[in-house]
Amino acid sequence: MSELWPEFFSSQPFGLALTVGAYALVVSVARRLGGPAWLNPVLWSVGLIVAILLLARIDYADYMRGGGIVTAFLGPAVVALAVPLHQNRAQIRRALPGALAAVGIGSLAGIIATVVLARLFGASPATILAVAPKHATSPVALAVSELAGGPGELAAVIAILTGILGAAVGPWLLRVMRIDDERHRGLAIGVSSHAIGTARALEEGPVAGSFSVVGMVLAVVAVTLLVPMVLGAVPAVTTWLGL
């Protein structure tokens, strides 16, 4: 009887049901409690699933036989981001030159700050490659880190942690800074905390939401272009980072 359990834990329905079930549970609990900021759905679903995997001694690879079904839709979901962009194209087009400059410089400053802070606090080269693309949405962080020879999954985890931080603290920080325009708020949240931040920005309104998508999408482009440049353009910098 007991030898049936490992087989069940490594089956496709188990990983799929665990993923969807944990997420649905967290979302419904959060809704019942009035959606407090600390009850971020991604954070708590991940925590719940990780705890179950560790307690039941289930391998990540076994869980991913089902979980991978969910992951397979990440690529199409990134492609689908073209639709909200297209729908808000008139308003976006007017703000685009300013937004491009803001995202380009904001991303560059963020990447440099991230890499320098990581290095100063003694991060290993692999860790530097994992934190560098952290403000891109996690499939992009994964790809950019792997293409640079870094640990992709760790980069994805770090990107998600960044998104959770931004979703929880971003709106408050922008209020403190007296950034009141929904376009500015959305853009800054999207650039810094990608999809998870965008989900939060959409709650502020459609304008904040659509500009958050713009920020997230431009951040994808910025991170993809700028991370290899920051890490590899100047040999002295590359040497200092230990890459």
Place this chain on the structure above:
Amino acid sequence: MRNRASRRRVVTAPETPRPPSGPAAVGRALLGFLLILGCLAVGDGVTLALRIPVPGSVIGMLLLLVVLSTARSERLNELVRPSATLLVAVIPLLLVPVAVGLVDHLAELGQDIVPILVAIAGGWLVTVVVTALLAALGFPSSDRRRRKVRR
């Protein structure tokens, strides 16, 4: 004065997608999904062929944006919208299994936990502040809006 209502956080899908009903609508929605998959496949192909450090999904997204923008009518957009709305709404869910991958990296994460947390918080702060301030400079609020928030 800060608006109380705007501080309340509601955890819902950003946009509740209406599922297509009826065989014709389902067929059109699937055709839209096929277009998304086609853009993804082309994007992946471009990434592989050119060996550029850009994820295929990003190229696919830009390709779909070009396709939607150059199309004469809105029909193509309506074709893609049902599946796109659904996919975008569930992005947080789609991120969960990848993030669970941290169980295989607990040792690495633990080893460098201080630099990782400092880099996440510091890098995030710099990105938000610089972007928000430059956005406010680059495309300022209209006069009407500015008057509203003037103290």
